[in-house]
Amino acid sequence: MIQTFQALVVSEEKNGDIRREIQTRTLDDLPEGEVIIAVEYSSLNYKDALSAVGNHGVTRRYPHTPGIDTVGRVFSSTIDEFSPGDQVLCMGYDLGMNTAGGFGGYISVPSDWVMALPQGISSLEAMQIGTAGFTAAQCVDRLCRLGLKNGDGPVLVTGATGGVGSLAVRLLSFLEFEVTALTGKPEQTVFLEDIGATHVMARGKLLRGRGKMLLRERWAGVVDTVGGEILATAIKATRYGGMVTCCGNAASGDLPLNVYPFILRGVTLAGIDSAICTMAQRKMIWEKLASVWRFPGLEKVSRTVTLDGLEKEIVSMLKGKARGRIVVDLREER
Ligand SMILES: NC(=O)c1ccc[n+]([C@@H]2O[C@H](COP(=O)([O-])OP(=O)(O)OC[C@H]3O[C@@H](n4cnc5c(N)ncnc54)[C@H](OP(=O)(O)O)[C@@H]3O)[C@@H](O)[C@H]2O)c1
Structure with missing residues (x-):
C-alpha cells in the first residue's frame, strides 16, 4: 500500500x-x-x-x-x-x-x-519548546557560562512576546533572574508578568536613548531576538562587564553601533546559532531542558x-x- x-x-x-x-x-x-x-x-x-x-x-x-x-x-x-x-x-x-x-x-x-x-520530556513539550525555546535556552546557557548570576541585576529580553523571547522570559524567571521584558505590545503586559517578567518595558521607551554613544549602565545581561536599533541601544546600556546574546533579526539585520560599550565597559556580544550547532551542544541543552531547567508553565x-x-x-x-x-x-x- x-x-x-x-x-x-x-x-x-x-x-x-x-x-x-x-x-x-x-x-x-x-x-x-x-x-x-x-x-x-x-x-x-x-x-x-x-x-x-x-x-x-x-x-x-x-x-x-x-x-x-x-x-x-x-x-x-x-x-x-x-x-x-x-x-x-x-x-x-x-x-x-x-x-x-x-x-x-x-x-x-x-x-x-x-x-x-530526552527522557523526562513529552513529544508535545518538546515542540512547545521547539527551536525557539532551544535557542532561548542556548542564550541563557551562554550568559551563565560568561559569568552572569541571578543576583547580578536586570536581564533584558527583547521581542519578549515572541517564541524565543517568551521562553527566555520564562526560563530566566524560573532561574530566579530579574527580567525586563521589552515589547511592542503593551496590551500583553499581564501575559508577560504571568510568565515571569519582573518589569515590562515598551519598545519606544528603550529607543529614546538611541542617538547617544553610551547610555546609563542598566542591564547585567541581554537576550536579544530582534537586532537593529533595539540591540544597539541595549548594548549601549549594558553594565560594565555585562553580556549580550544576539540570535535574531525580527526588527533588522543591521547593527548601528560604535565600539565604546566594548572598549570602555568590556561588554561581551555573543552570537547564537541553533540550526547547525553540534549534536553535542543539542544534547547538552535538551538534557538541561528535560531536567534542571524543566520549567513549568509551557501551556501558558x-x-x-x-x-x-x-x-x-x-x-x-x-x-x-x-x-x-x-x-x-x-x-x-x-
Ligand atoms: N539564531 C538562531 O538559531 C535562531 C533560532 C530561532 C529564532 N531565531 C530568530 O529569532 C527571531 C525571533 O524568532 P521567534 O521565533 O521568536 O519569532 P516571533 O515569535 O515572530 O517573535 C518575534 C518578536 O519580535 C518582536 N518584533 C517583531 N517585529 C519587530 C520589529 N519590527 N521591531 C521590534 N520588535 C519586533 C515581537 O515581539 P514584541 O512585540 O513583544 O516586541 C515579535 O513577537 C527571528 O529573527 C528568528 O529568525 C534565530
Whole structure:
C-alpha cells in the first residue's frame, strides 16, 4: 500500500506569486534519507513563516514544505542507531529550508540530524519548546557560562512576546533572574508578568536613548531576538562587564553601533546559532531542558493548531503579532 500523508505545500508561480495549500503526498515525494520519521508535532518558527511566503534567503527551491522542527516516531531506518518506533527529535540543519520539513505527516532525513527525545520530556513539550525555546535556552546557557548570576541585576529580553523571547522570559524567571521584558505590545503586559517578567518595558521607551554613544549602565545581561536599533541601544546600556546574546533579526539585520560599550565597559556580544550547532551542544541543552531547567508553565506560552490552522498563524507572525509558541499537531495527517 502506498503511504500517503497531508502536507502544507508552498509553490511559486511563474510570475513570482506564492501559493500555500494542503496536499496529499506520498513517501516517494520525500528526499532520500536514512531515517523516515512519522511526525507527531511540529512548531511554527519565524524561519518557517519566511519560507512559507517565498523568502529565497531561507528556501531556494519551491514547491516546498516548511517546518524546521519535528518530534515523532521512527517509521523506518537504514542505520542501526534508530529502530522503528523510537521517539526522536529532528530540528534545524536543512530541515524545512530546502529539505521537506515538519509541516507534513512524514520527513526523510540523514541520520546525523536525528537525536533521541530526552527522557523526562513529552513529544508535545518538546515542540512547545521547539527551536525557539532551544535557542532561548542556548542564550541563557551562554550568559551563565560568561559569568552572569541571578543576583547580578536586570536581564533584558527583547521581542519578549515572541517564541524565543517568551521562553527566555520564562526560563530566566524560573532561574530566579530579574527580567525586563521589552515589547511592542503593551496590551500583553499581564501575559508577560504571568510568565515571569519582573518589569515590562515598551519598545519606544528603550529607543529614546538611541542617538547617544553610551547610555546609563542598566542591564547585567541581554537576550536579544530582534537586532537593529533595539540591540544597539541595549548594548549601549549594558553594565560594565555585562553580556549580550544576539540570535535574531525580527526588527533588522543591521547593527548601528560604535565600539565604546566594548572598549570602555568590556561588554561581551555573543552570537547564537541553533540550526547547525553540534549534536553535542543539542544534547547538552535538551538534557538541561528535560531536567534542571524543566520549567513549568509551557501551556501558558503555547497553543496547538492543525495544518489547516497554520495559514492564520503565519500571517500573524510576519506582522509581528505572534504571542508565544504555536505547536502544529500532525498526528491525524496520515
Ligand atoms: N539564531 C538562531 O538559531 C535562531 C533560532 C530561532 C529564532 N531565531 C530568530 O529569532 C527571531 C525571533 O524568532 P521567534 O521565533 O521568536 O519569532 P516571533 O515569535 O515572530 O517573535 C518575534 C518578536 O519580535 C518582536 N518584533 C517583531 N517585529 C519587530 C520589529 N519590527 N521591531 C521590534 N520588535 C519586533 C515581537 O515581539 P514584541 O512585540 O513583544 O516586541 C515579535 O513577537 C527571528 O529573527 C528568528 O529568525 C534565530
